[in-house]
Amino acid sequence: MSETLHVVCPHCHTTNRVRQADQLPSPDCGSCHQSLWQGKPVALNEVAFDRHTLRNQVPVLVDFWAPWCGPCKMMAPAFAQAALALEPHMRLAQVNTEDEQQLASRFNIRSIPTLALFVGGREVARQAGAFRTAADIAQWAQQALRAPH
Numbered sequence: 001m002s003e004t005l006h007v008v009c010p011h012c013h014t015t016n017r018v019r020q021a022d023q024l025p026s027p028d029c030g031s032c033h034q035s036l037w038q039g040k041p042v043a044l045n046e047v048a049f050d051r052h053t054l055r056n057q058v059p060v061l062v063d064f065w066a067p068w069c070g071p072c073k074m075m076a077p078a079f080a081q082a083a084l085a086l087e088p089h090m091r092l093a094q095v096n097t098e099d100e101q102q103l104a105s106r107f108n109i110r111s112i113p114t115l116a117l118f119v120g121g122r123e124v125a126r127q128a129g130a131f132r133t134a135a136d137i138a139q140w141a142q143q144a145l146r147a148p149h
Contacts, residue, residue, distance in 0.1 A: 003019070003020050004017045004018060004019050004020070005017070005018050005019075005020055005057040005058060006018075006055055006056060006057045007027075007036050007056060007057070007058060007088075007091075008051050008052045008055050008056045008091070009029040009031065009032060009034065009036055010036070010037075010038050010042035010091070011029065011032050011034045011038075012029060012031050012032040012034075013047075013048050013051045013052070014029060014030070014031040014032070015051070015055045015056075016029055016030050016031075016036060018036065026038075026088065036088075037087045037088045038083075038087075039083055039084045039087060040080050040083050040084075040092075041063065041079060041080060041083050041092040041093055041094045042091065042092070042093045042094070043093070043094050043095075043096070044062070044093045044094065044095050044100075045099070045100055045103075046100055046102060046103045049062075049093070049095060049100075049103055052091060052093055053118040053121050054121040056091055057120075058088070058089060058090055058091055059089075059090045059091070059117055059118065059119045059124075059141075059145060060090070060091045060092075060093055060117070060118045060119075061082075061086070061090055061091070061092050061093070061115060061116075061117050061118075061137075061141050062092075062093045062094070062095055062115065062116045062117075062118065063075070063076075063079050063092070063093070063094045063095070063113055063114075063115055064094075064095050064097050064104060064107070064109045064112055064113065064114045064115075064116065065094060065095070065096060065097065065112050065113045066096065066097045066098045066112050067096065067098060068098070069112050069113065071112075071113055071129070071130035072112055072113045072130070074130055075113055075130040075131055075132075075137075078131060078132065078133050078134045078136070078137055079092065079094070079131075079134070079137060080134075081133075081134035082134040082137040082138050082141070084134075085134055085135075085138045086138055086141060086142075090141060090145075097109055097112055107123070110128075111128045111129070112128075113128075113129070113130050114126060114127070114128045114129075115127045115131075115137070115140070115141075117141055117144050117145070119145070124144065124145075124147075125140075125141075125144035125147065127140060
């Protein structure tokens with residue numbers, strides 16, 4: 001029997017049980033019937049953030065950004081490309097710190113962009129500043145996962 005994981009839907013934020021063997025091609029959500037993996041970051045508000053970081057059994061890489069931030073805009077395409085490379089082994093998400101100021105404050109976000117990696121609801125790594133390429137983002141995230149927590 002294949003091991004199952006809890007994967008939160010990027011569309012309706014329902015937690016789904018998925019057999020690891022069924023991760024590729026992307027399974028559909030049992031509630032909204034849309035794909036659990038969309039190949040792009042999911043935008044999160046505070047409620048969705050907690051669901052994704054606490055209930056997902058895959059790591060969640062979050063980009064804390066703001067619409068007025070030049071480096072954030074520069075990194076956005078690379079972050080979107082990194083989603084294609086890292087899914088289904090990692091969920092990529094974005095938090096607009098202008099819209100979600102309480103969430104940014106809760107995590108003490110002082111500069112943007114800031115990437116934070118969450119495993120089992122706990123932040124395990126953080127990097128302030130923009131990455132230039134999707135490969136750089138993926139490499140940082142994978143190294144952070146291998147580091148002792």
